[in-house]
Amino acid sequence: xxxxxxxxxxxxxxxxxxxxxxxxxxxxxxxxxxxxxxxxxxxxxxxxxxxxxxxxxxxxxxxxxxxxxxxxxxxxxxxxxxxxxxxxxxxxxxxxxxxxxxxxxxxxxxxxxxxxxxxxxxxxxxxxxxxxxxxxxxxxxxxxxxxxxxxxxxxxxxxxxxxxxxxxxxxxxxxxxxxxxxxxxxxxxxxxxxxxxxxxxxxxxxxxxxxxxxxxxxxxxxxxxxxxxxxxxxxxxxxxxxxxxxxxxxxxxxxxxxxxxxxxxxxxxxxxxxxxxxxxxxxxxxxxxxxxxxxxxxxxxxxxxxxxxxxxxxxxxxxxxxx
DNA sequence: CGGGTTTGACCAGCGC
DNA sequence: GCGCTGGTCAAACCCG
Numbered sequence: 389x390x391x392x393x394x395x396x397x398x399x400x401x402x403x404x405x406x407x408x409x410x411x412x413x414x415x416x417x418x419x420x421x422x423x424x425x426x427x428x429x430x431x432x433x434x435x436x437x438x439x440x441x442x443x444x445x446x447x448x449x450x451x452x453x454x455x456x457x458x459x460x461x462x463x464x465x466x467x468x469x470x471x472x473x474x475x476x477x478x479x480x481x482x483x484x485x486x487x488x489x490x491x492x493x494x495x496x497x498x499x500x501x502x503x504x505x506x507x508x509x510x511x512x513x514x515x516x517x518x519x520x521x522x523x524x525x526x527x528x529x530x531x532x533x534x535x536x537x538x539x540x541x542x543x544x545x546x547x548x549x550x551x552x553x554x555x556x557x558x559x560x561x562x563x564x565x566x567x568x569x570x571x572x573x574x575x576x577x578x579x580x581x582x583x584x585x586x587x588x589x590x591x592x593x594x595x596x597x598x599x600x601x602x603x604x605x606x607x608x609x610x611x612x613x614x615x616x617x618x619x620x621x622x623x624x625x626x627x628x629x630x631x632x633x634x635x636x637x638x639x640x641x642x643x644x645x646x647x648x649x650x651x652x653x654x655x656x657x658x659x660x661x662x663x664x665x666x667x668x669x670x671x672x673x674x675x676x677x678x679x680x681x682x683x684x685x686x687x688x689x690x691x692x693x694x695x696x697x698x699x700x701x702x703x704x705x706x707x708x709x710x711x
Numbered sequence: 712c713g714g715g716t717t718t719g720a721c722c723a724g725c726g727c
Numbered sequence: 728g729c730g731c732t733g734g735t736c737a738a739a740c741c742c743g
Contacts, residue, residue, distance in 0.1 A: 558716080560735070561736080562716090563733065563734070565732095572734095574734070574735075
């Protein structure tokens with residue numbers, strides 16, 4: 389376990405906050421949090437997402453990521469980190485090319501790809517390369533297993549299991565989790581055509597901590613319109629429309645930022661956290677690489693993140709600080 | 712009655 | 728090959 393990661397993830401004393409998100413990405417076995425809150429025992433060794441757990445990722449986390457959540461005060465935010473981006477494609481070297489990510493050691497494949505298409509494409513390749521002899525079986529699960537969407541998870545101190553993130557979810561399953569007295573719930577976005585899923589579970593040894601894992605990317609806008617007006621960021625900061633919500637700047641691979649998604653939007657302050665304006669239409673063609681920027685908060689395709697995290701959450705604080 | 716939840720069963724992947 | 732586990736399905740059930 390990389391100490392830097394520990395510091396990044398846990399160093400902020402989760403015990404201090406009610407809602408202290410610890411963000412990471414890709415699926416992770418809940419059992420891997422056994423040592424929480426002392427140590428984040430990320431299963432980097434053998435986990436399929438090992439690539440994302442590489443030291444490079446940690447470098448990323450510690451490379452000046454200055455995520456600032458305007459809600460931090462509301463939720464007593466004490467710990468935020470960039471996600472350990474990963475994906476099924478993260479283990480595929482080409483993935484970095486797919487997303488225009490410089491194959492620099494420091495950038496690594498942390499942001500393995502910028503869109504689901506790339507991920508699926510990679511997955512497709514693997515499927516083609518490894519034709520299952522049992523592909524005659526029920527197709528319903530055959531492909532699902534492979535075509536995994538990018539995942540993002542975060543931990544939240546909350547009594548509520550299913551935190552309202554503005555989307556409508558339908559619970560489609562619940563499973564007992566090994567080494568955990570708390571079951572894991574499976575939710576699926578109820579919007580037609582939107583295959584976003586999320587899993588919710590509690591840490592085995594910290595029932596106050598909810599681990600939510602999002603998988604996929606919403607293809608629609610949140611059905612819940614936040615109260616208050618939607619503020620649009622200065623274009624000088626981010627061209628929201630051109631990226632269709634993707635805080636994606638190929639030129640700033642190490643500029644990662646991740647903010648705690650949904651829970652923070654609803655628990656206390658939808659009114660203060662409008663959703664990202666018109667950021668949902670699927671992002672077909674990759675936007676032209678914006679000019680190099682020193683902006684601290686850039687984000688590759690984070691799947692739901694781009695949908696869930698209001699841009700202002702990343703920008704406003706900076707602006708406020710500046711002003 | 713429609714939509715969401717519960718829950719047992721089924722299936723695939725993986726480790727031994 | 729077998730058992731374990733995670734993920735999903737779908738029928739039954741619940742609720743507004």
